[in-house]
Amino acid sequence: MRHTLSVVVENKPGVLTRVTSLFARRGFNIDSLAVGTTEDPTLSRITIVCSAAETPIEQITKQVHKLINVIKVQELDPADSVDRELVLFKINAAPERRHEIIEIANVFRAKIVDVGRNSVTIEATGATDKIDAMEDLFRAYGIKEMARTGKIALTRGRES
């Protein structure tokens, strides 16, 4: 079972290590991790996607919440939150196939950010399943390199 946790922490050195090592220690696998500052420069938001086979997610959120530098921990309900990921694909693209690749990119509203002699680099943002779908299509051409940021997420409007 996959869970998305949004953890607001004090923006201080070493806090990320405290949070991530807690996951490792308690046997939770982190699938994706994204960190950045919030509207308040003294705070950072860590978005963690993790999978837990048996232990209930409640236990890890309680443990995370115990950390002194953690202000808030929230499990995000997919139906009530927006989430995005940014990805860069560098795809094998001989000149004769470039056109098809660009067309796929357009369908996904992705951007071409670099073109080489035999490659195209594409930037895309979106929900994880959209990125997964693109990745799946581009595999047929050969993905030379790929970088994903991991998911960032916020609850929808009604909550702060």
Added chain:
Amino acid sequence: MSERITGAEALVRCLEAEGVDILFGYPGGVALPIFDALYDSKQVRTILPRHEQGAVHAADGFARATGRCGVALVTSGPGAANTITGIANAYMDSIPLVVITAQVSTAVIGTDAFQEIDITGITVPITKHNYLVKDVAELPEIMKEAFHIATTGRPGPVLIDVPVDVSKGELDFAYPDSVNLPGYKPTYKGHSKQIKQAVSLITRARRPLLYVGGGVISSEGAKELKELAELMQIPVTTTMMGKSVFPEDHHLWIGMPGMHGAKYTNYAITEADLLIAVGVRFDDRVTGKLAAFASKAKIIHVDVDPAEIGKNKAVDVPIVGDAKNVLAGIVAELRKTDAESKSEAWVAVIDEWRKQFPLHYGGHEAGAAGEHLFPQYVVQRVSELTKDRDTIICTEVGQNQMWACQYYTLRHPRSWVSSGGLGTMGFGFPAAIGAQAGRPDALVIDIAGDGSIQMNTQELATAKINGFPVKIVILNNGYLGMVRQWQELFYGRRYSASVLPQDCPDFVKLAEAYGCFGVRVEKPADLDAALQAAFDFDGPAIVDCRVVGEECVYPMVAPGASIDEMLGGVPGCPVSEMLDDDILEEVWE
């Protein structure tokens, strides 16, 4: 109002402001500015142990015996590394400590400088929180926060790493009055709706049981616990960490639960219809097979740490809050209801079990008239001879510890100092030194094994030189006894690496080598006189009791078994077969 002083001086001022009067400190290169500043303190007495592990265990024992925060100060690198076992021990048992480690200068941190170690990195999993002070101006605020975090909520150890340039640097000193920790707001008051639910369960219960742990000791909730127990006539079982919070000569105290709990205690848990768990964490040494633990009971769980509730066992009524507050809340609510206890028959049943399945050992050979010196008898005599004195019992870890649990009768809160969660051999003696430092008028006794005591005997020097008259009673059986017991039961008596020659070292001579008193006991008839001589001696003393070698701690629940399946002790039938008895029927209607 502020004043320009060095970081080291500021650190000492902070300690003084926190009311610290005893610190266990071992110096070294980069710690010297701080030790130099301590030299001038009229308030803080620095006690030099003989090993940094001893310093932290002593601070821990001080905290357990007094309820105050223990403080240890060591140097960087190996000094800091040597504190790790002590810190982990305090963390597992939720003991308030502030451990200050000196660090190489900020300019060389991260270069593998001489005596450098990343102690904050290492101690993240075993501290409640830790700090690396990078700027001398932050030091007062960090010290204030550290003491606050260590002593509030669920207590625990906090480490502060102080680079040498920080302790040498200067600041305008002012000690803050309050802390600002937006992410740290412990809940002390139990939710009133939950308390009402708990009360409703308590008033209906026929077979209630209070299952009480260290959390009630740290919240100083002994009085409220006793009130609740007596008001509703609820039997009380205290975990090893909870020992001493309820008087063990009280008719409602029914012993310690779990792996080496008495049969009647474990039967009571198995048959209870309501378990009121307060300041306990459902540790595996208590529960055995989780699914079978208190499986007939509704469970109320009170804990100041929300992460403990539901961690191991699902509960019916969770109450996050300070044990003392919540117990007081429950009592107040109960008084409003005029509820009467329905547990009279249940208490009688447990008393019947107590008669049928008492703790016992050695059969007819036990006692002063017998030939053989049984370890349990030694503990019983220590208990008897000290019952009218203000006594603190410390233990090492292993058989000695379990026999102390079973055969010493504790009467006052904070009279028990023993390593629970981590099970640290070598803890008891330095912890006893700390306890004695904090409670100079008490008789402090370390009940030890010949294995455990050899892990920190160097602290005999600390005890002697500082005038701490700690008494060490060694249950010397020539084995790592608990290891041997497991090898006997589960490894076909193949005593691999568990045999210790009984006369090596000669503990009497060892005591004498440090200028302490030593006496050896081989026969039951000589025991009382030897113990009395040691207790009366004005200084540290060792009583080397040569006890029966192959005695085991019984009853015992094998790992993974449910707690009513006990080995050893008085042979008994399973609880279910006893239910036919007329006396019992009414209770199980």
